[in-house]
Amino acid sequence: MKILVCIKRVPDMESKFKVDADGTWYEKTDLAWRMNEYDEYAVEQAVQLKEQEEDSDLTVLCIGGDQVKETMKKALAMGCDRGAHIADDNSSSKEPFEIAGIIAEYAKDKSFDLVFTGMQSQDRGSAQVGILVAELLDIPGIATIVDFVYSGGEVKVKRELEGGVKACVTVKAPLVVTCQLGLNTPRYPTLPNIMKAKKKELLSLPVEDLLKVDSRQETAKIYFPEKKGGGLILEGDAPELVDKLIQILKEKTAVLA
Amino acid sequence: MKIILVAEYRDGKLLASFNELMDFADKMGGENVMFLVGGDNDLPKYDGKLYLADAGTFGEYSPDVHKQLILDIVEKEQADMVAFCHSSYGWDLAPRVAFALKAAQVSEIVEIVDGVPVVPVCNAKLRRDVQIKTKRSVVTLQAGAFGLPEEPAGTPTIEKVEGDLAGRVQFTGYEQPESGGVDLGKARIVVSAGRGIGKPENVEMIANLAQALGGEYGASRPVVDSEWVEHNRQVGTTGQTVAPKLYVACGISGAIQHLAGMKKSEFIVAVNTDKDAPIGEAADVLVVADLKEFVPLLTEKIQSL
Ligand SMILES: Cc1cc2nc3c(=O)[nH]c(=O)nc-3n(C[C@H](O)[C@H](O)[C@H](O)COP(=O)(O)OP(=O)(O)OC[C@H]3O[C@@H](n4cnc5c(N)ncnc54)[C@H](O)[C@@H]3O)c2cc1C
Numbered sequence: 001m002k003i004l005v006c007i008k009r010v011p012d013m014e015s016k017f018k019v020d021a022d023g024t025w026y027e028k029t030d031l032a033w034r035m036n037e038y039d040e041y042a043v044e045q046a047v048q049l050k051e052q053e054e055d056s057d058l059t060v061l062c063i064g065g066d067q068v069k070e071t072m073k074k075a076l077a078m079g080c081d082r083g084a085h086i087a088d089d090n091s092s093s094k095e096p097f098e099i100a101g102i103i104a105e106y107a108k109d110k111s112f113d114l115v116f117t118g119m120q121s122q123d124r125g126s127a128q129v130g131i132l133v134a135e136l137l138d139i140p141g142i143a144t145i146v147d148f149v150y151s152g153g154e155v156k157v158k159r160e161l162e163g164g165v166k167a168c169v170t171v172k173a174p175l176v177v178t179c180q181l182g183l184n185t186p187r188y189p190t191l192p193n194i195m196k197a198k199k200k201e202l203l204s205l206p207v208e209d210l211l212k213v214d215s216r217q218e219t220a221k222i223y224f225p226e227k228k229g230g231g232l233i234l235e236g237d238a239p240e241l242v243d244k245l246i247q248i249l250k251e252k253t254a255v256l257a
Numbered sequence: 258m259k260i261i262l263v264a265e266y267r268d269g270k271l272l273a274s275f276n277e278l279m280d281f282a283d284k285m286g287g288e289n290v291m292f293l294v295g296g297d298n299d300l301p302k303y304d305g306k307l308y309l310a311d312a313g314t315f316g317e318y319s320p321d322v323h324k325q326l327i328l329d330i331v332e333k334e335q336a337d338m339v340a341f342c343h344s345s346y347g348w349d350l351a352p353r354v355a356f357a358l359k360a361a362q363v364s365e366i367v368e369i370v371d372g373v374p375v376v377p378v379c380n381a382k383l384r385r386d387v388q389i390k391t392k393r394s395v396v397t398l399q400a401g402a403f404g405l406p407e408e409p410a411g412t413p414t415i416e417k418v419e420g421d422l423a424g425r426v427q428f429t430g431y432e433q434p435e436s437g438g439v440d441l442g443k444a445r446i447v448v449s450a451g452r453g454i455g456k457p458e459n460v461e462m463i464a465n466l467a468q469a470l471g472g473e474y475g476a477s478r479p480v481v482d483s484e485w486v487e488h489n490r491q492v493g494t495t496g497q498t499v500a501p502k503l504y505v506a507c508g509i510s511g512a513i514q515h516l517a518g519m520k521k522s523e524f525i526v527a528v529n530t531d532k533d534a535p536i537g538e539a540a541d542v543l544v545v546a547d548l549k550e551f552v553p554l555l556t557e558k559i560q561s562l
Contacts, residue, residue, distance in 0.1 A: 013379055013510065016533065017379060017382055026378070096364075097356075097361070097362075119348070124378060125376075125378065126364040126376075127348040127364055127365075127397075128348075128351075128362055128364060131348075131349065132356055135352065135353055135356040135357075136356070140425045140426050141353075142320075142349070143349035144345055144348065144349065159345060159349070160345060160495060161267065161431075162494050163494070163495065164434030164488065164491075164496060165267070165268070165433060165434060166431065166432040167318050167430075167431055167432075168428070168430050168431070168432060169318065169426050169427065169428055170427045170429055181482055182481075182482035185483075215390065216360070216361035216362075216390055216391045217361040217387055217388060217389050217390055218388045219385050219386070219388070220373065222384070222385045223384055223386075224382075224383060224384070225383070228538060231525075231537055231539075231540045231541050231543055232542045232543070233543045233545060234542060234543065234544045235532070235545045238546055238550045241544050241551060242554045242555045245526065246555075246558060246562075249526075252541070253502060253524045254502065255445070255446055255470060255471075255502055255503045256470075256559070256562060
């Protein structure tokens with residue numbers, strides 16, 4: 001069985017962001033980076049499937065500059081067999097259709113049985129790429145799964161809907177699924193697996209060879225939202241903050257009465 | 258400009274979000290029609306043409322089929338835009354429609370400024386103005402970003418959609434969330450633990466503060482996904498919606514899906530080490546502090562009052 005999992009490297013959302021010189025994306029220096037949270041679930045599910053199915057081969061794909069190889073190594077240490085790095089220093093300016101186009105172009109003649117992606121990225125958050133890849137490859141795609149069972153070519157998934165309701169869906173492979181938080185418990189790579197990952201294949205391919213579609217949208221401008229909430233910000237020593245907050249609660253609410 | 262508004266229907270009921278689509282259409286101007294895979298039993302109060310496909314025939318979840326139905330209507334109406342909610346239904350279906358129409362899809366629009374769609378970036382810490390380069394476009398609207406101030410009161414003109422279509426996936430039924438246990442919706446005070454608590458042992462610290470205040474404790478999703486707290490205490494779109502007299506968010510960043518479950522609280526206090534955390538926008542008071550230090554001190558002080 002051939003499996004593909006697509007991941008993205010994103011900044012830690014607690015970072016202090018700045019707008020870049022063009023004013024079309026965030027400044028990429030001075031940020032802490034990690035694997036997109038949703039993709040961690042995708043990698044874990046792909047690895048579990050690989051472990052379940054004999055003779056399977058799991059490729060992790062990531063688009064970006066050389067730095068993303070670090071994130072790919074984590075996926076390799078979690079259990080992916082090989083890495084396909086699509087070298088692109090301008091990946092952050094590509095819109096979801098271009099990203100999906102690159103992935104589909106890579107995947108089209110490799111007959112993957114299963115493709116896993118995160119349901120969205122934490123930075124751009126468009127929630128489109130996985131489903132677009134499915135459409136481009138002309139195979140079924142199912143968004144936002146929280147449960148996945150594969151058996152003999154048939155896949156049973158649960159999609160998470162609002163209010164905690166789930167929709168149960170059955171479909172035949174090949175297909176694409178996009179993974180939602182809580183799908184599984186992503187493993188921590190162990191030290192021996194981190195060492196082993198260093199020897200795994202990690203090929204870089206130039207994005208120019210794979211980008212065959214045109215962009216359909218652009219970012220005109222990126223900026224900080226106007227602060228609307230006139231909320232009070234309290235800073236200082238903890239004991240002092242406690243007193244201040246209690247004072248406020250006494251004045252503004254009836255909860256301490 | 259002609260827009261197709263895609264309303265939603267689940268488990269035999271129309272979802273109230275059709276009203277957000279109508280508000281969006283008003284803000285865009287031009288003409289609009291609505292599309293729904295639903296039933297006669299529960300129709301949107303929409304003054305306009307409603308293309309109604311029977312959910313019994315076409316299925317509540319059948320993406321290939323719903324896509325084709327929408328494409329047929331786009332063709333018939335010569336529509337310029339298709340609008341979905343940014344919901345589990347929308348993010349499954351919208352990209353398919355965009356792909357087939359060779360259209361740009363702009364996801365999670367929070368507002369339209371001078372005709373330009375604005376979307377959030379990085380957990381709403383930043384915003385982006387999007388320029389669409391295609392003739393047609395597909396959009397999804399952030400939940401709660403649009404909405405008519407009053408309940409709409411119209412009656413649609415129904416045009417039934419017929420057809421014989423088959424999809425590749427088989428929907429086999431819904432699974433309801435487990436019920437029972439605590440009812441956060443009834444609590445006067447809710448103190449919630451977010452990922453910022455760091456480890457499961459710290460749930461107790463949050464529960465203690467809740468108890469000192471005479472309330473209940475809740476949690477954000479990652480805390481529930483990690484199984485540190487049971488699901489019926491989760492606050493947000495995929496958990497409970499609460500509106501207590503006081504909501505204290507401890508180590509919670511304030512993602513839109515969490516805010517949706519608590520922003521109607523009467524008074525909101527956030528405790529967070531990140532002064533720029535988006536929860537600050539919803540909070541009446543943002544205490545910039547390490548919760549591990551602040552929460553036990555606050556609990557102690559309240560107990561001694
Ligand atoms: C379809 C969908 C549905 C979802 N439904 C829900 C839902 O129902 N409910 C929900 O909550 N989420 C939901 N989410 C997830 C949501 O998008 C966020 O990922 C989640 O709310 C983040 O939880 P958090 O704020 O606890 O964690 P994080 O975003 O990781 O934030 C942790 C916060 O803790 C702060 N912090 C860290 N250490 C400390 C410290 N020592 N003291 C004080 N502060 C500290 C950080 O500054 C940060 O702001 C959903 C997502 C999707 C896509």
